Amino acid sequence: MLDIIDHHALRRFSDAGCTVHENYPLANLTTYGVGGPADVFIIVPNESALIAVMTIISEYHYPWKVLGNGSNVLISDAGVRGCVLQLNGDFSLYKIEKYGTVQSGCAHSLIQLSHSMIRHALSGLEFSCGIPGSIGGSVRMNAGAYSGELKDVVTSVRYYSVCDKKVIEKETDLQWGYRTSMFRDSNDIICSVTLQLTPAEPEGIRRTVIDYTQHRKNNQPTGKRSAGSVFKNTNEYQIWQLIDECGLRGYRRGKAMISEKHTNWIVVDHGCSAREIYDLQEEIIQQVAKKFGIVPEREQELIGDFS
């Protein structure tokens, strides 16, 4: 725990309208279900509270991190020093602005938004019906599946710029790439996004969603905790194939195991530690590098100390 956390600062976070917890367990806020506590966990209800919180954090020079749905992170067993922000309240809302244009807060669930679009008769988000991220986390990493990516439908992003200390709306030059955007290398906080979808028959949208869901059930592990794909693919290779050719299918480190069904997924048993998952990831990196001379790049993000 950081001994520099000041009770005056905590009071100011509360006065800004936030809910504040000290030494708050984060494991259940992630899909792996592992990891230690945050020194301070701050639930931020709206943009003005976010600006206030960021001002206080900057005054005190606290380290900080935003957590979305925790479906693409591995938090260390020692937890996270400083402040972890969870955006909630207004950030969880979405609205249809005019036919086809959807504005969604960063904390809304991508899966839920994708399914809601069936009844709004809007096509374009079907690809994301099984991606368990928040809108903010998913835009940051340009989440995608089945040849669709968020970049195909996002027309603007409203975000808190750490550098400018204000909320900015941006439509162009979002630097989209494979599982990346301009937000991947910055600390800027996505507040909401605008999506342009296409009017379509709800039955056709529903059928596509059902097909994708069935395809996931057939090809991806279900029933065990995971954080989806561990490493990135490239144009040259499918990483699951390299891991498979290293003979690692079903390979275990304690309670963490390379899935029998999909070798780029690590599935975990109850009671697993972040260290076991991390060690298994490192073992994959070493074995693939040794056999193929290729160093796999993590898609998932490490948060906290793994030294």
Ligand SMILES: Cc1cc2nc3c(=O)[nH]c(=O)nc-3n(C[C@H](O)[C@H](O)[C@H](O)COP(=O)(O)OP(=O)(O)OC[C@H]3O[C@@H](n4cnc5c(N)ncnc54)[C@H](O)[C@@H]3O)c2cc1C
């Ligand atoms: C079962 C399963 C299936 C999956 N399938 C897919 C798939 O098909 N395709 C795919 O691309 N991914 C997939 N994933 C991975 C994951 O769901 C996505 O990467 C998702 O977009 C991560 O969003 P999140 O809200 O969970 O982000 P988190 O894991 O909470 O955070 C990831 C990063 O985003 C940052 N972040 C979160 N919110 C914000 C914000 N508002 N502003 C700025 N930064 C923010 C965090 O600080 C962190 O750096 C899968 C995961 C699981 C568990």
